[in-house]
Amino acid sequence: MDIIDLEKKWNSYIEETVNTNFKHTLDEVVRQMFKNFVKVGNNECKRILSLGIGAGNIEREYLLNGWYVTGVDIADKACDAILHNIENDVKNRVIERYEFIWSAFEEVKLSGYYNYVIAFNSLPYSFKEDLPNIISNVNNHVLPGSVFALTFFGDTHDFVKKTVCYGVSEEEIPLLFTGWEIKHINRVIETINIPYVTMRKKKKRYNPVVWDSIDVIAVKIWR
Numbered sequence: 001m002d003i004i005d006l007e008k009k010w011n012s013y014i015e016e017t018v019n020t021n022f023k024h025t026l027d028e029v030v031r032q033m034f035k036n037f038v039k040v041g042n043n044e045c046k047r048i049l050s051l052g053i054g055a056g057n058i059e060r061e062y063l064l065n066g067w068y069v070t071g072v073d074i075a076d077k078a079c080d081a082i083l084h085n086i087e088n089d090v091k092n093r094v095i096e097r098y099e100f101i102w103s104a105f106e107e108v109k110l111s112g113y114y115n116y117v118i119a120f121n122s123l124p125y126s127f128k129e130d131l132p133n134i135i136s137n138v139n140n141h142v143l144p145g146s147v148f149a150l151t152f153f154g155d156t157h158d159f160v161k162k163t164v165c166y167g168v169s170e171e172e173i174p175l176l177f178t179g180w181e182i183k184h185i186n187r188v189i190e191t192i193n194i195p196y197v198t199m200r201k202k203k204k205r206y207n208p209v210v211w212d213s214i215d216v217i218a219v220k221i222w223r
């Protein structure tokens with residue numbers, strides 16, 4: 001698939017998922033672990049970096065709660081998706097805290113420091129050999145105590161078997177995160193039904209997919 005097709009594919013994914021009342025279990029775990037993480041005081045500067053922000057359904061809530069959000073994505077539809085359905089007066093207030101970088105995460109130029117880095121269901125769609133550089137780039141733009149929450153795919157994931165995505169093993173994960181403490185690893189393997197629309201768009205059908213995902217929360221160590 002070339003870059004244009006890839007962008008088309010992700011743009012339609014974003015259109016389908018925009019403004020769904022989506023909660024990611026990993027984000028819920030982060031909130032439990034770091035109580036009141038989402039509620040910020042007036043003068044605190046809290047910055048999120050989201051690699052592969054997509055529709056921005058989780059990031060939207062943080063934005064509305066006073067956080068600064070930087071979204072990185074190769075799909076241009078991801079730029080405005082986070083602002084979808086936000087009333088104009090609210091939009092005017094939050095927009096100055098939102099930045100979109102239209103880039104592949106393996107090439108992105110970052111600036112400043114982030115407290116919370118999110119990469120949910122996104123990194124496995126790039127190349128495994130880029131992973132150390134992506135993590136090293138993040139490493140240069142976080143503060144001690146910052147949280148990095150991300151999902152990887154395990155080797156039994158259907159997308160990994162079909163080489164659409166790469167897989168990682170649980171043993172590999174701590175080796176990738178030098179300078180970080182791994183606070184949480186949770187692997188779940190389940191079969192889920194992914195909807196697709198038939199060519200004639202008459203019927204929505206479902207494809208069973210083995211979904212082998214590994215949730216990770218790492219915290220940047222003080223040195």
Ligand SMILES: C[S@@+](CC[C@H](N)C(=O)[O-])C[C@H]1O[C@@H](n2cnc3c(N)ncnc32)[C@H](O)[C@@H]1O
Pocket residue numbers: 010011014017051052053054055056057072073074075078103104105106119120121122125126
């Ligand atoms: C499965 S979606 C996940 C979106 C969102 N993080 C979520 O959890 O709903 C993957 C996202 O990663 C983006 N993406 C895939 N490969 C990318 C790459 N190499 N660089 C930047 N973004 C990429 C896609 O455009 C898409 O928005």
